[in-house]
Amino acid sequence: MAGTRGLARLTPVDLLRFAIVGFGNVGAALARHVHERSERVGRRYGIDLRLVAVADSTGFLNDTAGLDGNELAAWRESGRRLAERSGAHRHCQLEDVLAAGVDVVVISLPTDRDTGKPGLNVARASIAAGAHVVLADKGPALLALPELEREAALRGVTVGASATVGAALPTLSVARRELAGAELLEIEAILNGTSNLILTSMRERGISFHEAVAEAQRAGIAEPDPSYDVQGWDTAVKLTILTRALIDERATLNLVGRTGIDELEPDFVEWAHRTGGRIRLIGRAVRRNGGAVVTVAPEVVPPHNPFHLVDGARKAIRFVTDDLGELVVTGGASGRRDVAAALLRDMLATKCQSGVWKG
Ligand SMILES: NC(=O)c1ccc[n+]([C@@H]2O[C@H](COP(=O)([O-])OP(=O)(O)OC[C@H]3O[C@@H](n4cnc5c(N)ncnc54)[C@H](OP(=O)(O)O)[C@@H]3O)[C@@H](O)[C@H]2O)c1
Missing domain, CATH: 3.30.360.10 (Dihydrodipicolinate Reductase; domain 2)
Structure with a gap:
C-alpha cells in the first residue's frame, strides 16, 4: 500500500457536499479557495468537493448540482448579499440548508462569546441531522466543543475546529x-x-x-x-x-x-x-x-x-x-487564505477519520 496516497487519480469518486452558513469574509474566502483547489483535491484524494448551499443573514441559495464558489465569492466581495441574487430564498431555515443533502456544514457566523449563538444552534442541529460540522465561528467551540464532539461521536460524524484555534498552525x-x-x-x-x-x-x-x-x-x-x-x-x-x-x-x-x-x-x-x-x-x-x-x-x-x-x-x-x-x-x-485552508483541511479530514484516505 505504500505510496498509494501519492498516486494520481483521474476521476473523483467520493462526493463531499458542503454548505457554508455565514457568507462573509471567511465564507467567501472558503468558497473561492475550494474552487481553486478542487482539481487538486479530486486528483490527489479522489474527493469531489461540491458547494451545495450558502447562507447569509438575508437568505440562502442551494443547488444539489453545485454552486459556483468563485462567482459567489466575487458577488459577496462586491458588497452584495445573497437575497439580491435571483433564485435566492429570503428566509433561511437550517432545515432548508440540510435538505440540500449536505455531508459537511461549515459555520462561519459572527462569534458570540457569551451564548455561542446562532452558530451553536446550527452546529447542534447539523450534528443531529447527521452532518459533519466544521467551525470558523469560535463561539460554539468556546462554549461547547467537547459537548459537540460527544454528540457528533454518537452520530458517527465529527467536529472540525482547527480554524478556531490557530488555523494554519496545527494545535x-x-x-x-x-x-x-x-x-x-x-x-x-x-x-x-x-x-x-x-x-x-x-x-x-x-x-x-x-x-x-x-x-x-x-x-x-x-x-x-x-x-x-x-x-x-x-x-x-x-x-x-x-x-x-x-x-x-x-x-x-x-x-x-x-x-x-x-x-x-x-x-x-x-x-x-x-x-x-x-x-x-x-x-x-x-x-x-x-x-x-x-x-x-x-x-x-x-x-x-x-x-x-x-x-x-x-x-x-x-x-x-x-x-x-x-x-x-x-x-x-494569519490571513483569510490560511483560515480557508484550515477549513478545507478539516473538511477533508471528515474523509480520513482513521488516518487512511477513503475514495
Ligand atoms: N476573519 C478571520 O480571519 C477569522 C479567522 C478565524 C475565525 N474567524 C471567525 O469566522 C467567523 C466569520 O468571520 P467573518 O470575518 O467572515 O465575519 P463576517 O464577514 O461578519 O461574516 C459573517 C457572516 O454571517 C452572516 N450572518 C450573520 N448572522 C446570520 C444569521 N443569523 N443567519 C445567517 N447568516 C448570518 C452574515 O450575513 P450578512 O453579511 O448578511 O450580515 C455574514 O455573511 C467569525 O466567527 C470569526 O470570528 C474569522
Whole structure:
C-alpha cells in the first residue's frame, strides 16, 4: 500500500457536499479557495468537493448540482448579499440548508462569546441531522466543543475546529494524535498573529505601539478596532478552547487572567531590549490541582527559547507532557487564505477519520 496516497487519480469518486452558513469574509474566502483547489483535491484524494448551499443573514441559495464558489465569492466581495441574487430564498431555515443533502456544514457566523449563538444552534442541529460540522465561528467551540464532539461521536460524524484555534498552525490535532497516552501538563502559545506582528514591528523599527498598530491596519492585518487582538481576547478565547478540549472542560473565558500588549510599560520594553529578549503575547494553561490555570500576558522570551524566533504574524505552540516530553510547533501565518485552508483541511479530514484516505 505504500505510496498509494501519492498516486494520481483521474476521476473523483467520493462526493463531499458542503454548505457554508455565514457568507462573509471567511465564507467567501472558503468558497473561492475550494474552487481553486478542487482539481487538486479530486486528483490527489479522489474527493469531489461540491458547494451545495450558502447562507447569509438575508437568505440562502442551494443547488444539489453545485454552486459556483468563485462567482459567489466575487458577488459577496462586491458588497452584495445573497437575497439580491435571483433564485435566492429570503428566509433561511437550517432545515432548508440540510435538505440540500449536505455531508459537511461549515459555520462561519459572527462569534458570540457569551451564548455561542446562532452558530451553536446550527452546529447542534447539523450534528443531529447527521452532518459533519466544521467551525470558523469560535463561539460554539468556546462554549461547547467537547459537548459537540460527544454528540457528533454518537452520530458517527465529527467536529472540525482547527480554524478556531490557530488555523494554519496545527494545535488540537497534534495534541490529540501525537501526544496520545501522555498527560498534558502545560500549553504555552503565541496564538494571535496580529499582536505578534505589532510587537515585531515595534522592536525591529523602534516604533511605538500606536505606530505599529496603524501600520498593521494600513496593511489590512489589524482590524479598524484592534482591541480584540491587542487586549489579548483572541488569545484568551483560543486558549480556553484548547484548555477545555485538552486539559479541563470546566475552564471558562472569564477565569482567564488577561493582560494585553496595549498595556506594555516602557521599562518592560527597555528591559527586553537590554537583555536581548523578545516580547511575545503568551497564552499559558497549566494543569494544577485537578484543574487548569489559564493566563494571557506579554512575556520576555530569552534568546535560547524557540519562541524567540517566532516573528511577524507567525504563531507557535509548546506542549509539555509527562511521558512524551515537550513538543513545539511553529508556523501558520494569519490571513483569510490560511483560515480557508484550515477549513478545507478539516473538511477533508471528515474523509480520513482513521488516518487512511477513503475514495
Ligand atoms: N476573519 C478571520 O480571519 C477569522 C479567522 C478565524 C475565525 N474567524 C471567525 O469566522 C467567523 C466569520 O468571520 P467573518 O470575518 O467572515 O465575519 P463576517 O464577514 O461578519 O461574516 C459573517 C457572516 O454571517 C452572516 N450572518 C450573520 N448572522 C446570520 C444569521 N443569523 N443567519 C445567517 N447568516 C448570518 C452574515 O450575513 P450578512 O453579511 O448578511 O450580515 C455574514 O455573511 C467569525 O466567527 C470569526 O470570528 C474569522
